[in-house]
Amino acid sequence: MSDSNEQSPEFIYSQAISYLQGDGVKADSAKAAELLAKAAEMDYLPAVRDLGILYLNGDGVPTDYEKAYQYINKAASKMDPNAVYHLALMYENGTGVQKDLYQALKLMAFCAAANYTGAVEDADRIEDELDAARNKYLDARPIISLDISEVDVEACCCKPMLDAVKNKDITMDMTYKGPALFGADEDGNEIVLEKCPFCGKLPRIVSHDKVY
């Protein structure tokens, strides 16, 4: 009756999916969650991921963002695009994890590169949110010094520089020497800017100390 195949995580997982979809059985997400937990205990990654998604949605189990993060993050760390996708949304919304739009965008860009359905549009949306949050923060900073971190331009030295950074005409990128400012020369070629092209202030390396 119970040969080893029926105890394999693949088999248990396929049963769980049948219960989730009501495929040949009456749909029962609580039963599905039970089976997913069993397969997840065997470290079967699709089960780990799907159990996390059930905890995220409160489907068959009580909503538990902490558990959702644990399971989804575990599957995402193995580069499962579906898990990475859900993790990106959790970072975007601050669900079970501190909101971090940079992290959300990085993860969603990975999904977009893996051709995960909808990820390109989602990455565009997150980028817009990030730009808005970043520009709001930049506007609130005193215009005194030119500060860059390993993540972004943190503060600007003068109004023209602020506008150039907000328009992304001038950006921060990492070089082998650390964070540096990039702009374009007269021919439109990307060049490293040693100083502010408007007021001549030298950039100062600071830490990225805010989360949005």
Ligand SMILES: [Zn+2]
């Ligand atoms: Zn300047």
